[in-house]
Amino acid sequence: MSAGQSIGIFDSGYGGLTVFKSIAKKLPQYNYIYLGDNARSPYGDHSFETVYQYTLECVEWLFAQGCPLVILACNTASAKALRSIQQRVLPVKYPNHRVLGVIRPTAEVIGNFTESKTIGILGTRGTINSESYLIEINKLFPEINVHQQSCPMWVPLVENNEHLDPGADYFVEKYINEIMAKDERIDCLLLACTHYPLLIPKIRTFLADGTVTLLGQGDIVADSLSKYLQKHPEITQKLGQDAKRNFYTSGDQVFFDKHASIFFGSDVSSRHVSHNSSQL
Template identity: 60%
Template sequence: MDTQAHPHNSTYAPIGIFDSGYGGLTVFKSIKETLPQYDYIYLGDNARAPYGNRSFETIYQYTFQAVEWFFKQGCPLVILACNTASAKALRSIQQKKLPFMDNPDNRILGVIRPTTEILGTCTNTGHIGILGTHGTVQSNSYPIEMSKFWPGVTVHQLACPMWVPLIENNEHNTPGADYFINKYLDELLAADNKIDTILLACTHYPLIQEKIEKRVGPSIKILSQGDIVAQSLQQYLQRHPQMNARISKNSTLDFFTTEQPDNFNSKASLFFGNEVNASNVHFSSGY
């Protein structure tokens, strides 16, 4: 639990990036490419993934533990690069006065709001499809946020429970995966044939984006979240110079996982695009 990234360095103040597993690495990859000068810590709670089918209370507890850990590492800013955690835990954590938050100016950001802020600009028909986990879909976070920014846009959601396990087991390039990719896409488009924009509201899904694009054809725009979140973070730091000044800038990357690092490292490079060398963090199951 108390594994420290750079305990010897009091000026180390990285941006924390959290995901239930590997998917957040696709967001992290875009953030690192857009903002390479910052220090980053990535934590994947792989030992307890996937979050998609867990209860609100469980996801809240797991996410709370992770956020607590990040602040103890000296992170002034934590990004929940996980749609399920953003949907089910972010607001509750933001609204509580957290005992471990030494600095009330520390911040936690999610991926849903920056995505919905721009989503309405991407459609011509005013019909958008959202593909995600059961947890994200059941939370209704996307339709709720979309109704605030884009009340005229029709949103149709669909849970794709088979996609994450196929990707995490490196089966997503097989003919068996094609069956499940096509099944969900056909179901979504049958429910609303005016959809011209589909959001991949799970950070694993960029790994099958090419297959999705091939299935739906060029008339439907497929959006993944990495670049959206990276650009939003860049704008956030420009708007908040005090936060920007608190974050250390040595271009260091530290990776942590709650499972065996060897296992994490072998899969993580698939999502991140570069070799990853993680350390283990253990969270007690009690709370």
């Protein structure tokens, strides 16, 4: 591989753009390719095998575009596909490529955000059922009590830009009440889905006393990536530093661009990638 290549960022839809936004702010010099698999989103209720297959197809597409490093900016993909790709695929087919996720970096710092040693995890059914956070946090912080809550309606609300509408109140309040009822000592809620930061204003209205920390993942992943690149010059030296941003979606471009700008914080102009061709 030659210098001038890009960091790939993958998500099942729009949520990964909240992570990309933080990464681009922290590391603006690098070239990036973002791929949202909107045509098959959301991933949260799919089986492990289906998520693995979808994720692998997208990762391999990003490899083909010249990305030696891919970030799975999707908790479901990180929970259901990352380890298999790292252990089964990369050593055999792509020994010089790397794929990183969002769960491990978050688990590594979660202990810094709780005084009561009691946290709540809010995520998709897929992420919650995988118990990936329980496993990783227990390895690093066995003293922390972890409670989980799946929030299956939150991604559809965000994807359809209805997350701040009055109609979203019922589902936001429902899941917040359910997780907080599990332990009164919870002082940190991890938003273990990259869509959820857009719900923070609404979530805060149902956390009346303001003593609970809402923890998003964008800045955490950006800091982790920065440290990773410092430790791995063999990857860094391959990367172009022209600050290029390229966006791709397997869904409708116009619809994607309209909604993606909300997540990314600035205008987005994407290109379409079809599942029905050799492109993906």
